[in-house]
Amino acid sequence: MAKHWADFQYEIYLNGMTGAVPRLPTDLSRLEELTERRLGPGPVGYVAGSAGDGSTARANRAALDRRRIVPRMLRDVHERDLSVELLGRQLPAPLALAPVGVLSIMHPDAEPAAARAAAAQGVPFVLSSASSTPMEQVAEAMGDAERWFQLYWPKDVEVARSFLTRAKAAGYTALVVTLDTPLLSWRPRDLDQAYLPFLHGVGTANYFSDPAFRAGLAKPVHEDPNAAVMHFVGMFADPAKTWPDLAFLRENWDGPIVLKGVCHPDDARLAADAGMDGVVVSNHGGRQVAGAVAAADALPGVVRAVGDRLTVLFDSGVRTGDDVFKALALGARAVLVGRPYVYGLGLDGQAGVEHVIRCLLAELDLTLALSGHSGPGTVGPDDLTEAGA
Ligand SMILES: Cc1cc2nc3c(=O)[nH]c(=O)nc-3n(C[C@H](O)[C@H](O)[C@H](O)COP(=O)(O)O)c2cc1C
């Protein structure tokens, strides 16, 4: 029996009978402001901030807002099923939690709390290479849930090999390789506040616990933490990499590989030619290239180029259930959500992340039903129009 995500809406209605309001708002766009009040401008500036003047983050929102759903009527939507098949697995809904580094700046329970919340809802949690908790410990928190590992492809090949070996041993099945961060971008909000958490060693847990990483240090981490941080900064990514290098990953990872940060159709074709399994159309939530194409505007071109060869996922700007619907209509098989769950974590730990997932999926379920669909499979370009068109 498929789970009816809208049950959450009814739970909240029932709470209404007792006057018990939900602990967090159900309009997730309010979470950023609440988190800033709770945690102060440093951490929230880091999470909310983006590249340059923020134009790409704004474009991400505008491209989703501009597209409008055209609901269809009288289509028997009383039984609904949000599940999708993705990379050879059945998922209960077309949603995953995006990889986000340094989660301990939001909440001491950090990645294990987010992973438990995702597992409780059956949604994959993509663990960042730059997590504040070692991958083995997060894997334990995930229980039987789907484990995906995001790779920042380290410059040092032995560290790269070691990460892949550790991730496989810890039960991660899919590898999400982020291509859009060979360098960190110009981020005025962080620069002006002098708030760069990894310079204080946050987000280095996978590195500092790694034997190959430690072998490259002159002194143990605890004897010279600054040198360890600088070693991390110098090797966490490699701007010299090119497409033929992907052969290394294909040879050293036997599960699905998804390339994250693909916006150009030709790059999507190169990904398919390199034997990859999927791409995430993403501009890193507007955090890398200012003035870049909105992710939702890049999505249809990538779907046209490789939709029949690769699993096309989407992120950057998703805030509501109707945003998820729009991404599906533009051809994504599933979406990743970033900042909203991070605020949920900051405000209420595991429960806050669960709240965000349940709100998004309840709203998606209702949007599907009210637009004439019983599941994600039938949603397509005909369900959208452009504002003013
Ligand atoms: C604070 C923060 C840290 C992030 N860290 C990573 C990371 O470690 N690895 C990665 O691939 N993407 C990272 N991202 C990008 C997200 O995976 C995702 O692409 C983005 O947040 C999606 O946009 P949204 O926040 O608008 O949903 C980070 C994003 C944020 C906001």
Ligand SMILES: O=C(O)C(=O)c1ccccc1
């Ligand atoms: O801030 C980011 O967007 C990001 O991807 C990152 C990179 C290195 C460490 C932590 C997060």
